[in-house]
Amino acid sequence: MRFRITVETDDPDGPEETVALCTDAEAYYVDLPRPARHRYELRGCLPKGRLAGAVAAALDGGSAPLGGLTLHALDRHGVPVEPAWDVWCLADVRILGGGPAGAHAAPVDITLEAVMGGHAGEDADEQPEVPEVPPLFSGFALTGTGEEDFGVCRQVALIGKEPEPDVEAPRLLGCQLRGPLSAAWESGEDRFELGGVYLSSLDRSGVVIDEHWTCLHVESWAPSRAGAGRVDLTLDMSCNDFRSSAAGTVHEMWWDGPPREPNLWAPLSGSERGAWSNATQNNRAARPTPGAPVHATHHLDGRYITDMQGFALALGEAVNGPGGYFGSCFGTIEYALGDDRGARPPFTLVWRDHEVARACLGRTPLTYDASPSCAEILAFFAQHKVDVVLV
Structure with a gap:
């Protein structure tokens, strides 16, 4: 997997500045220990x-x-x-x-x-x-x-108070440094605080699979065996939850580019479906152009809607094709409906195999945060002028 670190520039409307391009990583996709209780x-x-x-x-x-x-x-x-x-x-x-x-x-x-x-x-x-x-x-x-x-x-x-668990520091390998990060390395600083950055996982061709904002500190660095002028970075970052093993599984699936067929997410676990949802939000290949027609008909494949993540992924692909995104919860779906993200109400949604969702969604025993039920999803769409046909 390849990685990129970018920082914002003084121009709020200008592009971000790339400060590191890295060819590999160690201890990056890991399941972090449970936080202290x-x-x-x-x-x-x-x-x-x-x-x-x-x-x-x-x-x-x-x-x-x-x-x-x-x-x-x-x-x-x-x-x-x-x-x-x-x-x-x-x-x-x-x-x-x-x-x-x-x-x-x-x-x-x-x-x-x-x-x-x-x-x-x-x-x-x-x-x-x-x-x-x-x-x-x-x-x-x-x-x-x-x-x-x-x-x-x-x-x-x-x-x-319990002590916080130790977390192995991630390392980005074979990095080409630029801008302030390159200047700090050449000056001989032992460590460097970058502050707020965007840390991205890239596919084979350098396209972003997933991107997250985090506060980043370079704890140490050393010349890399990847080649002359390249550097290995040991990092300390404020946010780590996006680099789970589930994310690693999904990013490997996207290594050759966005999916070209639907439902590749179907066999994934709940956490892996969450990582797939993050990837769809950066998928420019399935990003709609403005001007979606009203009164259109979209077909929702309900065979794999066993949780709310599955519903959102199936809805994204129904509207915007394989790897498409159309929200991940009621709030973001509502935003997509009002922002011309591939479907504009009023439209028709033909929901096939809806019985799967009826059996799986909603409150389950011994949980405190219930996912929406199938009935609540139907009520939400009716409120937003989407005609759902159950087949």
Whole structure:
């Protein structure tokens, strides 16, 4: 696999500047260890909704899953404010205990275990260890996925901290350096901070398969055995979740270019389908030109729609061909519908083998974040003037 590092220039409308082109990598596509789980106490809480239910379930059974939890600071009038950290997030929350919860309960203290940051701990470095309280604040509004109201609390305390797991540093090999990175190498600096960059995986012909923004530091570098003038870079980056083994599997499938036939994603796992979705968003070969006709008919192959990722991938290919993209969730599909991304409503979507989705999509036992059901997808399309024909 080939890789590229680019940085933004002073011209906001100009192209990005390439600072490294690399021929290979080590320890790049790896499954990172699970992030550390810490224990917190939400003090002085008036829980609502699923949070109240999870507290009751934890008291009865020892613990209960909750999912994501976001805290918004409130001023003395109970109005959300925007401190330096904006919002404070926990992921994969499990409630461990607390006082009685109910509509008229007195304030309780809730003990929980969670990963700091958003999904899978992302953005953990961009928020404080515990949310700092603005002057004259009244506490925090608690919300879940989709701004679900979980009530309020007065304070947050970190009561148990685990060490973060060690992560092997990725290495980009055989790099041709340019611009500031080349100048730093030639000056003999031991390490170099690039800051915000775009890190891209490239196919055989140099076309971007996947691109992600991350803060990048060159921890060390050395002459490469790939040839004179080339350098091997050992990196430290702020975001790592995009370089999983699932992404490696997908990028190998795209090495010779974007797919030329549909449904190559069908045998993939859920995480691999997510990586395939990322690749479709960069697939210029299947990017539509403006001016899609209205009242068109698109055919959706439903044989492999066993999860929401599968629905989005099948929809992308129905509209824009193999490797095509037309959103990955209701929000991005809605954006595509309104932005002339290959199909403009009103149009007709002929959904073949829809029974697969009816059997597989929607809430499943022991989960806290349900995917949309087939009925909810149909209601969404009806709301957006898409006539779905089930066959």
